[in-house]
Amino acid sequence: MKGCVKSNLYGVKIVIYRERMTAKRSVDRGIARAERTVARRSRNGTAHKPANRRSRRSGKDAPYHHGALHEALLVAAEKVLERDGPGGLTLRAVAREAGVSHAAPAHHFDDLTGLVSELAAIGFQQFNAAMATADSGAGTVAERAIARAKTYVAYAQAHPGMYGLMFRTERLDMTRPALREAAKASFAGLAGSIGAQRHEPISADALSLDQAAAIARAWSLVHGFTMLLLDGRLFDIIRRLPEGAEPMTLLDAMLRTSVVPPKD
Numbered sequence: 001m002k003g004c005v006k007s008n009l010y011g012v013k014i015v016i017y018r019e020r021m022t023a024k025r026s027v028d029r030g031i032a033r034a035e036r037t038v039a040r041r042s043r044n045g046t047a048h049k050p051a052n053r054r055s056r057r058s059g060k061d062a063p064y065h066h067g068a069l070h071e072a073l074l075v076a077a078e079k080v081l082e083r084d085g086p087g088g089l090t091l092r093a094v095a096r097e098a099g100v101s102h103a104a105p106a107h108h109f110d111d112l113t114g115l116v117s118e119l120a121a122i123g124f125q126q127f128n129a130a131m132a133t134a135d136s137g138a139g140t141v142a143e144r145a146i147a148r149a150k151t152y153v154a155y156a157q158a159h160p161g162m163y164g165l166m167f168r169t170e171r172l173d174m175t176r177p178a179l180r181e182a183a184k185a186s187f188a189g190l191a192g193s194i195g196a197q198r199h200e201p202i203s204a205d206a207l208s209l210d211q212a213a214a215i216a217r218a219w220s221l222v223h224g225f226t227m228l229l230l231d232g233r234l235f236d237i238i239r240r241l242p243e244g245a246e247p248m249t250l251l252d253a254m255l256r257t258s259v260v261p262p263k264d
Contacts, residue, residue, distance in 0.1 A: 114176070
């Protein structure tokens, strides 16, 4: 099961990597087109002094009016977030990482809230793809529920900055369509998983008290474990485990007594 979770997450990472490389190639092509335009105008005597390589790296004179910049800025924002944390995620830092004008992020996202909201939407989309892969795996309903929980934790470990941002609602604009739809799909996936375990359909829009309690209980267990793990708060417990045990071993034991009721 552990190998299956790692395989699922690896597949999602490959897709994300390919998307990033496509965006990067588009950025490079856009810069090259701009340079050719500058050179052509220079031959005609109509161009300003071309930007040198150093100025492109600093982002002061970098061209940014090309179709791929929106995606390139989001790729840069995720890199800044994972490297420097939420406090380091600013419009200037993103522009600097992307190698474009400081005005470019505001041109595409209006402000920092707009940028982080679009970035969180991407996080939920990545997360939902990983969850869908876990849901589609072989095994019993209980086994798929355990795989889903392990994939949840594995995603957070692989993308701690993104995971944290997804739940920082005070920084997000939940009215943005992309974020609203991605977050809604995430909750629907959780509700569907709990409904499968209870052998009943669960509507994500209207819940009975028992259904709501089951969803909150499952989410609290996995989200709480994830936050304690990311914050290093489980170290004191994990170091006392039998030799060879690791965080996922502890999670597996917790899930098997929660998802799969113990036999009498």
